[in-house]
Amino acid sequence: MFEIIAEDHLGRIGRLRTASGRAAETPLFLPVINPVAQDIPASWMKENLGAEAVITNAYIILRRLRDDALRRGVHGILNFDGVVMTDSGGYQVLEYGWVEASPEEIAELQEEMRSDIAVPLDVPTGLSGREKARESVEMTLRNLEATLEFLARRGARRCLWAAPIQGGIHLDLISYCAGREKEMNFDLYALGSPTPLMEGYKFDKLFRMICAARFAVGFGKPLHLFGAGHPMIFPFIVALGVDMFDSASYYLYARDGRYMTETGTIRVEKLDYLPCCCPVCSRIDAATLKQMPRSERVRAIAMHNLYVCFEEVKRVKQAIRDGRLMELIEQRARSHPSLYQGFIEIMRDEDLVKLMEENAPISGRRGINLxxxxxxxxxxxxxxxxxxxxxxxxxxxxxxxxxxxxxxxxxxxxxxxxxxxxxxxxxxxxxxxxxxxxxxxxxxxxxxxxxxxxxxxxxxxxxxxxxxxxxxxxxxxxxxxxxxxxxxxxxxxxxxxxxxxxxxxxxxxxxxxxxxxxxxxxxxxxxxxxxxxx
Ligand SMILES: [Zn+2]
Known part of the structure; x- marks a missing residue:
């Protein structure tokens, strides 16, 4: 189901094959698709970006498109024949405090609509304090047990199942949650990451969470990171052992007039030039972009943001092939002081660096720059x-x-x-x-x-x-x-x-x-x- 093709320190290029026979190469960025209104259609992403996978929300489908999904499958309603991962609705729990669905209902829908990768209903920790975080972990683990029992009763599985790791910023809770899940025989793991950490540039905390999860689940199975949508962190999370990540940031940023680059974000009103040659930016200039009607502008920025994300994933992959991933993150660490801080802190983690040393490449196709x-x-x-x-x-x-x-x-x-x-x-x-x-x-x-x-x-x-x-x-x-x-x-x-x-x-x-x-x-x-x- 998951084959590692190339490695560089803890980063790797892999081939993920789903039960339906669909395949995608990791590191894999999965753009979030709203199943009800596709602002940028998944089919466009496939055609223009070579997107092999997208992620959508099973809970929204359950509430609003259930019959259609059961009839046409999730690939039918998205009009996308690549790998489709479905999140369970945990995000809605975080947003509204609850969902009107049971773990069994969510699991059944994902199996019935043939998601390639499914996620059991979880209870995200977000930025909760310790007690609430512990509760969210216990509730998530109970849901996972209920889901597994349900799947066992149903018989053969159609989906690969990803265990959501909760615990928020509490590293011992992450280790505990991931350790329990490791014993449960899931196909993948998916770390829930509080979006505010990324929005607040708290990269050091995020990197530590990833390390805690990776160490607890080992390196055999793919690790997904929820909500990691800024290209500036892609090289770092991959270097820490993350294989897949999803985000709606490309669109949320666009709606907010934020233009992504591989080293940061620029507010559109501050742009005199578009420092990019993607198909969007090579056809228009900054002044034109600023004068566009809002909906058109949001769409243009979102498309640009997607191009930048996909481009950075390719750059990360090439760096892995060349044995230069560490060099890339060393350069990227200088994009922002918070990234620099996060980088310094992970390089001070003796256990992590020791593990990286064990996986350091013994040959390389290209020179090393110090x-x-x-x-x-x-x-x-x-x-x-x-x-x-x-x-x-x-x-x-x-x-x-x-x-x-x-x-x-x-x-x-x-x-x-x-x-x-x-x-x-x-x-x-x-x-x-x-x-x-x-x-x-x-x-x-x-x-x-x-x-x-x-x-x-x-x-x-x-x-x-x-x-x-x-x-x-x-x-x-x-x-x-x-x-x-x-x-x-x-x-x-x-x-x-x-x-x-x-x-x-x-x-x-x-x-x-x-x-x-x-x-x-x-x-x-x-x-x-x-x-x-x-
Ligand atoms: Zn562009």
Missing amino acids: YDEMSLGRPLVRVARRRLLENCLAGRGSGGEALLLPETFKLSLEKALKLPKNLDILFYGSPYGLIPLGLRYTYPFSQTNYPRALLDSNLEELLAEALKQFMAAGYKRAYILKPETRTLKKFEEELAKKLRDLGVAVEELGDLGELMSYAGGWGSAAGDESSRNV
């Missing part, structure tokens, strides 16, 4: 350093000698062959620490680009890493070549000084020639002279 200390905290950098230390450098020196060359040094084969062969060659001044010659042209070391400023402003940290690696390797002597560049010069001087302080015999060399002239003496120690002249 920018600053935030980049140095990337799971890929941490894991590359750790693997260097544990798998490659620890014990490597065993009392021997190392030649430390600046990272920028071009060591030709000819020169390398002239060096004493008992000398281990390591490169210093890289964000990863000391890179042995044999690994210099492997992933990620040779594919990493970074500005010199990264070394300048993180000298202490990078020095400490190099020292740790050198001492773990256990060399007794180091020859260190002075570099040409100013930044590396400082690095070299500090490294040499600190190694001496730690009792290592250090000899600084002006150029490699000096070392080669020693070669005669070492050569005999090294033994087989001829093997160097292969």
Whole structure:
């Protein structure tokens, strides 16, 4: 039912197949469709955006379109033959405090109208305080049990069933709810997210909720996030393990004159230009958009908002394929201080980062760009350093000698062959620490680009890493070549000084020639002279 095709840290591209045989690729954005009045029809979304899935509301259908839905199915009433997910009406509970339907009625309708993905009637927590939140979790769990009993009595299921995870901002309640649901054998999980968190840019809270849910349900089944409709958060939620998300924001924002971009929202009246080349924005200019009659303008902005959402999903997918999802979220974190804050906080979560490290890509099709200390905290950098230390450098020196060359040094084969062969060659001044010659042209070391400023402003940290690696390797002597560049010069001087302080015999060399002239003496120690002249 769900197959993972590509992974990058906790983000993944997957293939979701429903009981009806319909399929969609995740990460998947499902626009909300009002079944009664389709402001932007689902068929338009399929044709123009390639939408593979939409979500609509089973409760509204039950109240207003029940007979039609039973006759034509939910795909018939939406005039859409892709994947249709139906929400249960929990949203109406949140809005009005109650719904006139039982869990069984809602479940039966979803099965009968052949929703591809159905959601049992839940009781959303919203932004409730702790006691109300606990009640909503217990009520939701009771509804889920009732739904499962009902489905068991009915026999074969037509829908995939998604368990709504409640608990609001109370992380222990989320963990509890998700943990109970994991035991209930649902096909997917769907985290209820209080819309005010997103409206209020409380991304740190939202990200923590996602982590709590993901950790509790594990990584085997898809995780849906309700109400996540702004493209600026798509890369983050996917990087935290969310596979699907839905929202009506594209339309609600449009009604409110808010124009989405992948890095934020702009009020239409403040737009002098339309910074987008979607089919809507390439046909009109900002002045024309502002002068349109209201209904036409809302429709145009909503369509634009949808284009931006779908475009960002594609960008996220490409980043996953390229092993660059973390780089994308690092860039996007700078879209807004609240996103930055949320990003910093998730990267401080040791459990999460450890899990990300375990899932860091071991190869990549494209280069890695590092920018600053935030980049140095990337799971890929941490894991590359750790693997260097544990798998490659620890014990490597065993009392021997190392030649430390600046990272920028071009060591030709000819020169390398002239060096004493008992000398281990390591490169210093890289964000990863000391890179042995044999690994210099492997992933990620040779594919990493970074500005010199990264070394300048993180000298202490990078020095400490190099020292740790050198001492773990256990060399007794180091020859260190002075570099040409100013930044590396400082690095070299500090490294040499600190190694001496730690009792290592250090000899600084002006150029490699000096070392080669020693070669005669070492050569005999090294033994087989001829093997160097292969
Ligand atoms: Zn546009």
